[in-house]
Amino acid sequence: MSEHFFESVYEVVKKIPKGKVTTYGHIALLLGKPRAARVVGYALNALQKDLETSIPWQRVINAKGQISFKGEVLRANLQKKLLEKEKIVFNTKTEIVDFEVYGWFPGTK
DNA sequence: ATCGTGACGAACG
DNA sequence: CCGTTCGCCACGA
Numbered sequence: 001m002s003e004h005f006f007e008s009v010y011e012v013v014k015k016i017p018k019g020k021v022t023t024y025g026h027i028a029l030l031l032g033k034p035r036a037a038r039v040v041g042y043a044l045n046a047l048q049k050d051l052e053t054s055i056p057w058q059r060v061i062n063a064k065g066q067i068s069f070k071g072e073v074l075r076a077n078l079q080k081k082l083l084e085k086e087k088i089v090f091n092t093k094t095e096i097v098d099f100e101v102y103g104w105f106p107g108t109k
Numbered sequence: 110a111t112c113g114t115g116a117c118g119a120a121c122g
Numbered sequence: 123c124c125g126t127t128c129g130c131c132a133c134g135a
Contacts, residue, residue, distance in 0.1 A: 005132055024117050028130095035130045037117040042132070045116055060116075068116045075116080 005031070009043040016059040019086045020104035021097055023063045030107065041068070048075070058082040059104075065096040 012027050024044075025037040033039075044057050058079045062068040067083075069076035080090065088102050099105075 025119095028117085033131075035118085036132075038115055038130065039117090039132050041116040042114085043116090046133090048116090057116085062116080063118060070116065072116085079116090 005036075005039060006043040006046060009040050010047065010055050013044070013055050013057060013060060016056055016104050018056070019088060019102065021059045021061050021083065021088060021099075021102050022104045024060060024068075025063055026105055026108075027060065037063075059086075061097065065099055067095070 008031050009027060012030055016022055023037075024040040025034070027040045028034055028036040031040075040060070044060060047055060047057055067076045067079050069079075080095075083097075084090070088097060090097055097103075
């Protein structure tokens, strides 16, 4: 059976509580592949065109605490809007989310 | 099987 | 602090 790595990613993303965020790298870590952060991003990219809105993809940001986007500003804009709707706050200057407050990193101390 | 790619991340300089 | 380089690894062609 070809369980796609993608599906595992989606399962984890679904567990992120509303109002919290985590990183691509941490999801990869939870899946036992600490170096597969890029694949996690790749999975979410595929999500957008195949699925609809059942997965809280907006709660996954990069290790810097910022929204990650390569060329699609529109998506990044939407993501920020969705997160602010969940009461998540971005630093006005740096656009960084405070992981001390909003981070979701099960398994870490 | 090989090659290019990417919503990443850590290491450099 | 900032931009660049390099490593990672599943996927699709």
